[in-house]
Amino acid sequence: MLLRPRPSFFRAVVPPPLTRACVPSRRTLSASAEAGTASPKDAASAPVPAATRKNPRKAGSPPMGIVKTALFLPPGVERDALVPADMVIPGSNIVVGPYAGDARVKGAEFVKSSARARDCPNDDRPEFAVLGRSNVGKSSLINALTRRKEAALTSKKPGKTQTINHFLVNKSWYLVDLPGYGFAAASQSARMDWSSFTKGYFLNRDTLVGVLLLIDASIPPQKIDLDCANWLGRNNIGLTFVFTKCDKVKKGKGGRPDENIKEFHETISGLYPDPPPWIMTSSVTGLGRDGLLLHMSQLRNYWDNEAV
Numbered sequence: 324m325l326l327r328p329r330p331s332f333f334r335a336v337v338p339p340p341l342t343r344a345c346v347p348s349r350r351t352l353s354a355s356a357e358a359g360t361a362s363p364k365d366a367a368s369a370p371v372p373a374a375t376r377k378n379p380r381k382a383g384s385p386p387m388g389i390v391k392t393a394l395f396l397p398p399g400v401e402r403d404a405l406v407p408a409d410m411v412i413p414g415s416n417i418v419v420g421p422y423a424g425d426a427r428v429k430g431a432e433f434v435k436s437s438a439r440a441r442d443c444p445n446d447d448r449p450e451f452a453v454l455g456r457s458n459v460g461k462s463s464l465i466n467a468l469t470r471r472k473e474a475a476l477t478s479k480k481p482g483k484t485q486t487i488n489h490f491l492v493n494k495s496w497y498l499v500d501l502p503g504y505g506f507a508a509a510s511q512s513a514r515m516d517w518s519s520f521t522k523g524y525f526l527n528r529d530t531l532v533g534v535l536l537l538i539d540a541s542i543p544p545q546k547i548d549l550d551c552a553n554w555l556g557r558n559n560i561g562l563t564f565v566f567t568k569c570d571k572v573k574k575g576k577g578g579r580p581d582e583n584i585k586e587f588h589e590t591i592s593g594l595y596p597d598p599p600p601w602i603m604t605s606s607v608t609g610l611g612r613d614g615l616l617l618h619m620s621q622l623r624n625y626w627d628n629e630a631v
Contacts, residue, residue: 394418395600397618398625412614414569415602419617422624426616429493431469436486440523443499444489449626450497450530451619455537456547457503460567463606464537465490465498468616487524496623497530504551525560532626533561535615540566540580540603541573544587552591564601565615570608 394406397420410419437443453461466472469492488500501521525531534555538548555562564587569580584603600618604611 393598395598396420397600397621398422398629412602412617414604414611415600415614415618416598417600417602417614417618420621422621422628423617424620424624426613426620428469428616431471431490431492431498434489434491434497436488438486440487440521440527443487443524443528444497447530448491448496449532449623450489450499450528451532451623452499452501452524452528452534453537454501454534454551455503455565455567456539456545456551459503459537459539460606461500461503461537464535464565464567464604465500467604467606467609467612468498487521504547525555526558531560532619532622533563535565536562537565537567538587539568540583541568541571543583544590549590562599563615563618564599565611566601566603568605569603569610570605 393416394411395415395417396402396404396406397418399421400406400418406418411417412419434444435442453465455461469490485502487502490498490500492498501524525534536548536552536555539545552562552564566580566584566587569584572579580603588601602611602615602618604615
């Protein structure tokens with residue numbers, strides 16, 4: 324079966340020179356609304372978009388005081404459109420657009436583990452890659468999204484995922500669990516050159532709709548996460564920042580989740596001409612689950628309709 328080419332979701336621009344806290348300039352699905360049009364605080368107090376109300380169980384609410392940020396306008400929303408507050412997903416900068424659809428997860432099943440990118444499933448189903456630093460909560464997020472306790476096995480030993488793992492959702496699209504990066508405590512034999520292992524997947528996977536780049540909100544921004552975002556941006560690979568562990572405050576490690584997220588936004592704010600999408604989540608309280616699935620549905624539906 325021939326794979327359809329990926330739509331041009333994200334248009335890259337030349338990134339600035341890489342520094343310690345530098346991520347690339349790059350364009351997202353559409354140009355940004357003016358900064359301050361709506362804030363996460365406004366979104367948190369606004370009515371939840373209709374498609375996210377189906378599973379209110381343990382939904383939680385995002386912390387207040389997050390830095391104001393420009394909105395992410397999905398496909399079908401014009402640059403100068405007036406966006407009602409209730410069309411912004413709570414705890415995010417993501418606007419709900421015309422491609423948003425049924426975001427419910429009706430079933431999920433493990434398909435296969437692949438040691439090499441060329442061994443991944445060879446069909447035309449769209450997919451989202453879940454990526455992040457080891458112990459950021461990748462497996463917990465996948466389990467929360469699919470509502471299966473062991474869809475992706477969690478472990479107290481970071482770095483357990485060593486293969487590309489495909490999970491088929493609703494028999495129509497994939498969640499892909501990728502190996503975590505930055506786990507220095509792994510044995511030398513168990514370590515891998517992360518970039519070489521996944522390079523072929525990212526650069527040649529025509530069915531990749533986008534990357535969910537997980538960022539631990541319970542600790543201050545990490546250089547390794549900025550480096551990863553830099554690499555993805557330089558290679559014109561669309562991403563969504565998914566802030567995990569937004570329910571946790573770690574003693575002695577500095578800052579509440581809202582403070583750490585604010586610092587992260589301030590670090591990257593000058594490097595993106597258009598705002599990448601971001602959302603706050605917690606696999607414990609369910610915060611952000613429905614909103615993230617809704618965001619993924621509109622990207623996926625656009626991909627389904629616009630891919631040729």
